[in-house]
Amino acid sequence: xxxxxxxxxxxxxxxxxxxxxxxxxxxxxxxxxxxxxxxxxxxxxxxxxxxxxxxxxxxxxxxxxxxxxxxxxxxxxxxxxxxxxxxxxxxxxxxxxxxxxxxxxxxxxxxxxxxxxxxxxxxxxxxxxxxxxxxxxxxxxxxxxxxxxxxxxxxxxxxx
Amino acid sequence: xxxxxxxxxxxxxxxxxxxxxxxxxxxxxxxxxxxxxxxxxxxxxxxxxxxxxxxxxxxxxxxxxxxxxxxxxxxxxxxxxxxxxxxxxxxxxxxxxxxxxxxxxxxxxxxxxxxxxxxxxxxxxxxxxxxxxxxxxxxxxxxxxxxxxxxxxxxxxxxx
Numbered sequence: 368x369x370x371x372x373x374x375x376x377x378x379x380x381x382x383x384x385x386x387x388x389x390x391x392x393x394x395x396x397x398x399x400x401x402x403x404x405x406x407x408x409x410x411x412x413x414x415x416x417x418x419x420x421x422x423x424x425x426x427x428x429x430x431x432x433x434x435x436x437x438x439x440x441x442x443x444x445x446x447x448x449x450x451x452x453x454x455x456x457x458x459x460x461x462x463x464x465x466x467x468x469x470x471x472x473x474x475x476x477x478x479x480x481x482x483x484x485x486x487x488x489x490x491x492x493x494x495x496x497x498x499x500x501x502x503x504x505x506x507x508x509x510x511x512x513x514x515x516x517x518x519x520x521x522x523x524x525x526x527x
Numbered sequence: 528x529x530x531x532x533x534x535x536x537x538x539x540x541x542x543x544x545x546x547x548x549x550x551x552x553x554x555x556x557x558x559x560x561x562x563x564x565x566x567x568x569x570x571x572x573x574x575x576x577x578x579x580x581x582x583x584x585x586x587x588x589x590x591x592x593x594x595x596x597x598x599x600x601x602x603x604x605x606x607x608x609x610x611x612x613x614x615x616x617x618x619x620x621x622x623x624x625x626x627x628x629x630x631x632x633x634x635x636x637x638x639x640x641x642x643x644x645x646x647x648x649x650x651x652x653x654x655x656x657x658x659x660x661x662x663x664x665x666x667x668x669x670x671x672x673x674x675x676x677x678x679x680x681x682x683x684x685x686x687x
Contacts, residue, residue: 406615458582505576
């Protein structure tokens with residue numbers, strides 16, 4: 368199980384420090400997905416989708432912790448109940464808005480990754496597949512909506 | 528970028544043949560996510576979420592095609608505008624309903640993978656992160672909803 372980057376995600380964030388995380392009513396960071404030319408043909412029809420799912424490699428983390436203490440939380444949580452990047456397989460997932468495609472470059476809104484992040488896959492976001500009708504967000508219920516005040520440092524939390 | 532399975536997904540489907548794919552009003556296949564004991568601590572708090580995102584390895588495919596012709600479609604589509612499994616990085620993504628957790632076993636509903644699929648990651652499904660308000664599903668608009676009549680063979684399409 369070996370991965371090969373298929374491109375790079377460009378964002379306004381040179382590092383995790385101060386990088387906002389999704390979602391935020393106020394926050395609309397625009398970035399680019401730059402896909403390697405070898406995969407150009409595979410991008411046909413992507414522009415029909417308003418949103419895409421990016422899978423990428425958390426290239427700046429090492430190791431993982433099975434418990435993490437999220438920002439502003441008093442108690443620690445199991446890693447798989449969080450979106451923290453230090454995971455056994457450090458694959459990140461973001462749903463972003465697709466603004467436009469220019470050849471092998473996708474302009475996106477809602478980018479919450481560090482500039483230069485290696486891209487692993489692009490999947491079309493399909494509500495019928497990806498959006499269950501009623502979902503309960505566990506310990507994040509009612510908190511995720513307020514995440515405009517969070518920054519990505521908060522996801523890069525220490526083991527408790 | 529090396530991956531390590533953290534568990535196995537058990538499903539009623541020994542092979543792709545006849546396996547339904549998400550979503551389906553009528554279809555409610557129940558399966559299990561069996562997480563390796565080494566990662567047990569990381570599952571704390573997962574049970575608070577009604578839905579989880581599974582990342583897994585399409586272990587039965589080899590190679591990839593940059594264009595695919597989906598089931599019942601006359602024209603081929605770019606790979607990254609489809610959910611076909613033969614991808615440069617064959618990572619699958621499914622949003623499933625979490626029925627219950629028993630220690631390191633998660634009972635799930637809506638499983639659309641082959642029995643024995645290697646699990647790579649579990650992430651909590653968080654509507655505020657993962658469900659954009661208005662999404663347009665490109666060539667799949669209005670078709671994905673009818674996918675109860677599809678089976679997974681249809682995703683395993685030949686290069687056109």
